[in-house]
Amino acid sequence: MDKISIFVETYGCQMNEYDSDRIINSLMANPVNNPEDADIIIVNTCAIREKADHKAVSAVGKYKKLKIKNPDLIIGMAGCVAQLYGKKLIKQIPHLDFVVGPREIPKLRDLIFDIKESPNHRKINTSMDVEEVFKVNPYHKPGKVNGFVSIQQGCNKKCAYCIVPTVRGNEINRPLKEILEESRLLINQGAKELTYIGQTVNSWKYEGQRFYNLLDHLEELEGLERIRFTTSFPRDITSKMIDSMEKNSKVCRQLHLPVQSGSNRILKQMKRTYSIEWYRECILKLKESMPDLSLSTDIIVGFSDESTKDFEETMRLIEDVKFDTIYSFKYSVRPGTPGEKISNHVNDDIALDRLHLLQTRQREISLENNIKQLKKSYKVLVENQSKNNPNELFGRTSQNKAVYIKNISEKYIGKIVEVTKTEAFQNSFIGELT
Missing domain, CATH: 3.30.750.200 (Transcription Regulator spoIIAA)
Structure with missing residues (x-):
């Protein structure tokens, strides 16, 4: 299959962002920013709430005009809504060429090939393949200083409100060796900070190793400066995990711990x-x-x-x-x-x-x-130029606080610098080099 251009529209959580990058890599495709320039458009969906369902169907609907204009355009839906509704979506949306569930991303290239060979043959792949779930690593944009690594798929918790076990299956923990290999790959491509993701990430275990052991292994990775992880399950927070977080020089001082109700x-x-x-x-x-x-x-x-x-x-x-x-x-x-x-x-x-x-x-x-936190100095990993002000750079503290840094050279992108916070807002700060 020739090199193809792909536009991926992503809804939902960080796991979906990660899966979208895996979609790009599985097709060995060239990502584009404009859907009109794409050979393939994929909407990667979230089903965690009913509103997200509706957004997904609406998103696919808006590409109907492009399909009429270019009949060779392939339009697909991936993610949790695709897994949940499968055949119903194919019947409901005539211009939709395929639906594919989260665990079938490694087989996406073959699916696209089949569609190209038989243009009128619409495809549904929502099986729960266990063997290949971690087979494809994500696409990593050159020069990007942070990235995601999936260490777990699915969930065993069965909370009464949650659809994740239905659409992503039971918990599968990724082998330690694969986690370290993907981490090294991203580090070699310029990543300084990696976020390790799973539905209940701190319940990870593999061949006698526990999550706190994994944190110790990650600390040893040369070139990795910061470690984040999400989402943690409260019941799986242990004293050993807390000790490991405290002692680990690379684990960020930030924790997402869903409570759901008081x-x-x-x-x-x-x-x-x-x-x-x-x-x-x-x-x-x-x-x-x-x-x-x-x-x-x-x-x-x-x-x-x-x-x-x-x-x-x-x-x-x-x-x-x-x-x-x-x-x-x-x-x-x-x-x-x-x-x-x-x-x-x-x-x-x-x-x-x-x-x-x-x-x-x-x-x-x-x-x-x-x-x-005003007038105090914090270490900030500089990530990129501010989207709203070309004279500012954007970065985040260890506590995941967004900081827009004034009067700073672009040579600091990818570096950790000391920044004094000078202005505070609800979700961000303005700061200057200390």
């Missing part, structure tokens, strides 16, 4: 397997070990029959912990999950009011936290 009653219905007291104790241990640790979390409002008291307990939690960032959502019923069988969900208007209250308070907390 109410024990709701946590039990969600099948989260921990109490809010346990979660609070876990946060306490982490902060005692690493006082400069930045914490983010996920919260769902309106799950099941969440009462005013349940919601107040969630608000009390965010007041006490003072998370730097909260990714919060109104509960969305997903097909095939235990939550689908619950009939007495919170009224939409009430859930939206609660979401507004939570997000409003969290915006205030985020800004309050950031203001406390």
Whole structure:
């Protein structure tokens, strides 16, 4: 197959971003920024909420005109919506040539070849192949200083609201050797910071090795300056993991630890397997070990029959912990999950009011936290030129705080520099070289 041009539109989580890069690499394709320049357009989808479903179908729909203009154009849908609905999508969207699930990306090149050989033969590949799930490494843009490495696919937790086990299958942990090999490959291509991703990343284990052992191996990689990982499951935070994080010179002082609710009653219905007291104790241990640790979390409002008291307990939690960032959502019923069988969900208007209250308070907390960091110096990995101001460079601290650096030369891109934060906003800072 000749070299092809591809446009990939990505929705959803970091795992989807990683999968989009794997799609590009699996086809050995040339990525383009304009869909009109592409031989293949793929929409990589997210199914975590109903709204994301609709976005995915709408995204594919907008490319219909390009297909009419160029009948040889191949349009496909990948990701979790493709896995979830498969044949239904092919019937619903006449100009869609194929759907492919997350675990079938390694077979995408053969699928495209078949379509080119038989243009009217539309393809569906949503099997759950275990053997080849990690076969294709991602495309890495030359000069990019950060990247993702998948160490795990799927999930065994079976939370009542979550569709991930349905669309990504049971947990499969990647061999240590493969993780280290891909890490070295990205480092050799210029990556200074790598984020290790999995649905419950800290539950990773392989041939007697645990997640804290993996962190030790990663610290030894020459050329790697920063290690991040996401998403962690609270119940899999152990004292050995905390010790490893504290002692590891490369692990960033940032942790995303989804709590979902501050109410024990709701946590039990969600099948989260921990109490809010346990979660609070876990946060306490982490902060005692690493006082400069930045914490983010996920919260769902309106799950099941969440009462005013349940919601107040969630608000009390965010007041006490003072998370730097909260990714919060109104509960969305997903097909095939235990939550689908619950009939007495919170009224939409009430859930939206609660979401507004939570997000409003969290915006205030985020800004309050950031203001406390003004006039202080932090190590920042400079990533690229600011998209909004050519006179500024963009970078992030170990705590994952975005910093726009004034009066700095482009020669610092890819380097870690000391920056003093001079202005604070809700989600970012302006700073200058210290």
